[in-house]
Amino acid sequence: MFINQRFHQYSLKSLPKDLVSGLIVGVIAIPLGMAFAIASGVKPEYGIYTTIVAGILISLFGGSKYQIGGPTGAFIPILFGIVMTYGYENLLIAGFMAGIILLLLGIFKLGSLIKYIPRPVTIGFTTGIAVTIFTGQIASFLGLEGMKRHEEFVKNIQEIFVHLHTTNVYSILTAGICLVTIILTPKIAPKVPGPLIGLMVSTLFATMLFPDQVATIGTAYGQIPSSLPKFHIPDINLDVMMNLIKPAFIIAMLGGIESLLSAVVADGMTNSRHNSNKELIGQGIANMVTPLFGGIPATGAIARTATNIKNGAVSPLSGIIHGIVVLLVLIFFAQYASYIPLASMAPILMVVAWNMSERKVFGHILKTKSTDALVLVVTFLLTVFVNLTLAVEVGLVMSAILFVKRMSDIMITAKALPNYETKRKKVETGMVSDTHDCPQISIFNIEGPLFFGAALTFEETIMKTINYRPKILLLRMGRVPFMDTTGEANLSRIVHHFSKNGIVILSGLNPQPEMVLKKTGLYDMIGKEHFFEHTGDAIQFALEQINKNKCLGCKHFAFHECKELSKSESVESGRKKLTATF
Structure with missing residues (x-):
């Protein structure tokens, strides 16, 4: 009944629009899915699995007609930290638990509570995440060898300086070609997906002119399977759940915030109105099912949702088509993904980080020189130099205390x-x-x-x-x-x-x-x-x-x-x- 309501009054005239938008967004999602997975410390195919399963389920059960779900850059620091601390198998369990939390938030109609998180906190940790993602790609851009990845920002920066002597000129050239292509493509052909073109051009360039000179997905992670993994239920017990409740809660909160922000953006672009509680239910279902197929946590993707709308999407069918497109590409073209240089993935994430940095809003809040600016800076610094969990906690507590102070003053x-x-x-x-x-x-x-x-x-x-x-x-x-x-x-x-x-x-x-x-x-x-x-x-x-x-x-x-x-x-x-x- 609920799914029928989402496609109420749908006509065949709308199908071509959804097909076009779904195809374009699906093509864009492929390189992003792999890049986000690699940056999160897991194999690139796990990002593809997430794009397929979560993308379809979020469109089927979510509260926004135009929402495109999948892996996002906001999750990278959190997921990488969980993988480093608990391992990939426990990441799946944490994602499943986060899905349960999101589902319960939606069922008990608590979606509106997430909207009350102060803007300086969200801008602070979003900009902090962007800085973490950007700096995390410097090593791949330069082709540094012998790098060890750490959870701590400072240690990762130290690693870059320690291994700077291993810089690979071919990696810089490959990454540079990809970056220039991504920047120029929207100016030359606005409707052509820049990340995909940059990936293809730089891969062909590296394969033809200097083969075996740069690290590729194949050399780093092996061949990408051309099918979804078998349905697998992770080994869950009470001790593991108690150990993972905190990271699961952070995944749920960040996923809820990102998905509702994306839905709000979609509302503004289409003069429509999403249902926040249904959106959380859809996110919860998607994050409960995706780990059973090896996928990582997912949420609403603002950039892909905006692209979906700009290309004429009419209904959630475009999101379902986007997932099917990625599945077809996985089946028929996965064998070619092993040739993609890791240096080609770095500029894609750098551009994502630049676009999500909220630099203009960050500067605008700083200009106020108010208590909001203080909350912003503290949240940002803690996100970069400590971790997102503490940053959000401190940001919320500071906001609450300063709000009480302001209210008592009036x-x-x-x-x-x-x-x-x-x-x-x-x-x-x-x-x-x-x-x-x-x-x-x-x-x-x-x-x-x-x-x-x-x-x-x-x-x-x-x-x-x-x-x-x-x-x-x-x-x-x-x-x-x-x-x-x-x-x-x-x-x-x-x-x-x-x-x-x-x-x-x-x-x-x-x-x-x-x-x-x-x-x-x-x-x-x-x-x-x-x-x-x-x-x-x-x-x-x-x-x-x-x-x-x-x-x-x-x-x-x-x-x-x-x-x-x-x-x-x-x-x-x-x-x-x-x-x-x-």
């Missing part, structure tokens, strides 16, 4: 009085002074969310006035959109202290804070009669509660009624004196 708790010089006589801050303040009624404007980050400051500011012992404490809460239990606890302490000698009244209370107060019982403790919709009614009530004898001689005149109260009190005082005389 919280306003200030004394206020009516401004009778204005037409509407609004209750404003800045009206209170030593000579203009009611000794019996204290009014406070409360503005901003009353939550754990601002609650203590709110309480301390209010409590200072209790020393003056006013009769009435009026809290104007109309601009408090939200209150948590910490804010309620601080308000409760104020009410307890103040109610011993006075009355607490509130005006303009919003629905959410009111609900919190009712659930905790503080609403009943304050008393329903002490809640007012309008401040004017609250002030009128407060004036009825004050000790009018204390108004005698008061020159503050905080309210319009003060002059009349002061006058009537003076007359009443005169009458009492006159009566006493007689």
